[in-house]
Amino acid sequence: MALSRSSDTRLSVSVMTHPDRLADAARVQRALGPHADVRLAVDPVPDGPRTALRSARLAFAQASGRNATHHLVLQDDVEVPDGLVDSVLQAIGTHPDAVLSHFVEWGSRTAVLARWAALTGASAVPVINPYVPTVALSLPTGLAVRLGRFLDEEARDGEADDQAVLRFVRTTGTRALVTVPNLVEHLDLPSITGNSGHGARRSAGWGATLPPGFDATVLEVPRLMPFFAWNTGTALVLDTADDVPATQRPALECLVEWGADEERLRRVFTGAVEATSAGRDLFGIVPEEQFHAAWLTAVAMGAVQRSQWPESVADLAVALKAPDGPAAAALATLIPGALRVFADVDALLRHRDDLVSIVSAGMVWGAGNLRVPALPPA
Template sequence: MNTPADTPEIHLSTVVMAHPRRAAAARELCARHPELDARLITDPDPEGPPSALRTARLAWQSVAPGATHHLVLQDDAILAPDFAARLRDLIAARPDASLSLFTEWGSRTANAVRVAALRGHDLAPVVDDYLPSVALVLPAPVALGFEEFAAAKTAQGDTDDVALLNHLAATGTETVVPVANLVDHANPASLVGNDVMGPRSAACFPASAPAVRPGPRELVRLDTVPYFCWWEQLAVAYVRDATSPDGWRRVPAEDALLERGITREHVVGALREALDGLPHRAFVHDRVSDVLLTEIWTTAYALGVVTRESGAAPDLTAPLARTALATLAPGALRRVVPAGWLAGVGELLAPLVADGVARGAEAGTGS
């Protein structure tokens, strides 16, 4: 994503938003990345009810004079190597879009990222009912417009990520996320009650930067998004539905598969075959129940079906695809598997997830 010669010059302003209790971490983040010349914005009412929106309203107003784009980082962001250069390439490629540089591994958007990775694409659409905003870039006019929107359209207790998504919908701003997330999440203790969600790490945060291409390939649209609901520990699917308030209708994943002629018996039978060849099966069985394994498998299977439907067979050998699929199981299980075991269980389940995607893609061909 090299900047073309005729691309207008990019002027980026950056702030780090934080609660005063995390000011030290925010200052450290600024110090680690002097190239960003980031300014610190803290909660204007730190003794008030916990509210990220209160600080976000200040952060998005704080666009530096002459900036074309504005980056807001939360204090618990971990930036990838070569962050600044990669970010400028990304902005140059999509100057009018909202760019979420992080999406957490158990989100709906994480599965859009996985489909895009399986297809060899660089960008994926945001498909959640909130905007991933741990690290977010907006065009400067859109950033400055958020305060007016928030003053008119939000109430005390609203969240910044939902308010931002609604603002972007009102302005017609496209929302995308790079498949190779540029930011990970440090997972400190939450100040707004999010610890009940378990660890929230990146969907795809490769150890090294992917090869730069002359232009990004984008997964433009998904009409069905397989999803593991980590609140209820169920495999579901979100289907586009213009009659629904947020444009999506939730159905059990097995119903979405049955509509395609794929029965639950077929899916479970494929899982039994896969488990027979899974390394360390006994250890996995001691850590994850068969009920949960079935739901994870169904999610992966549906992901393979949807990837095939989107226009191509999944490439399970691609490095970014392997990275993205490896986070599916830990993102699903982060509330029910102890944090100390999560990475190990995720690593052991990665072959099962990949097998599920491959078998789903094969079933999606109708063969």
């Protein structure tokens, strides 16, 4: 039977999997509980080219005929917390017509927005990646059936399922959002789709349940967005109104324009590191220059936050004093997500509180000392 949170919203579930990962899919199925309406979408051509697209087609098509208003598709490498179905139904209640991603990986463009949402109190962010995250995706049942048909008839050779989903939402004019906090975590299982070289792809910030204040607020996308390109190790500032390589600028160049001094930035960074319990031992996990480059992203985030949401800056330090709160959880993932191909992320995460302290020092300094020029909205 389809699970419901009210008489108006009922949820069916499909789990994308491969014959080699049936044990993982069964783990997800068990975690959802005995009353959940869960089906497995098993890759019908397991020896074919590596892709998630074949099981995705099945997973979305399985929404048909199940007496549900909405359909949730999970991949088999997620960690399912207690109460996931109820949290998904709660999120659906705030945006019943949207495609909702309940996970965004910690090094993506959308992850930057998710961190700002955690710091400003928004409950969702628009998807601005060049794909829609499909690790955990819910949508209206009719739309899910149409998406399954689209993936079967319109997907291009070699196209990733998440890129095809982006084309679908654009074609249909459907809003694609990410819930904040995320509702699942991505496990580091061996990739069957060729993503092993991408490093660990964990959540930008997840919680077992939605917070009491979860509502329909969606973060407004700022015109300028700091972003650390995890594949090249480059700190950038993007123009969200025209996000192409030609408009991307080095973060340090922008920070200097906004009032920073390179030597002062280095001193603030070094001081923030040395003030932690691990101190300069952190440079044994990740080289100092790469750490500093990723930290510049935090400085720029603080400056943009002051420009875009000035009322939130006064609460920044207070929010970060709650070590288990959403703000600290979101900032703890910035450095590991940025440097996941350059450093041992598990070693970094053993210093979680130190990372939060270093990142927050950068954000607070950027908010207090830099001024971003006013630009038209994205």
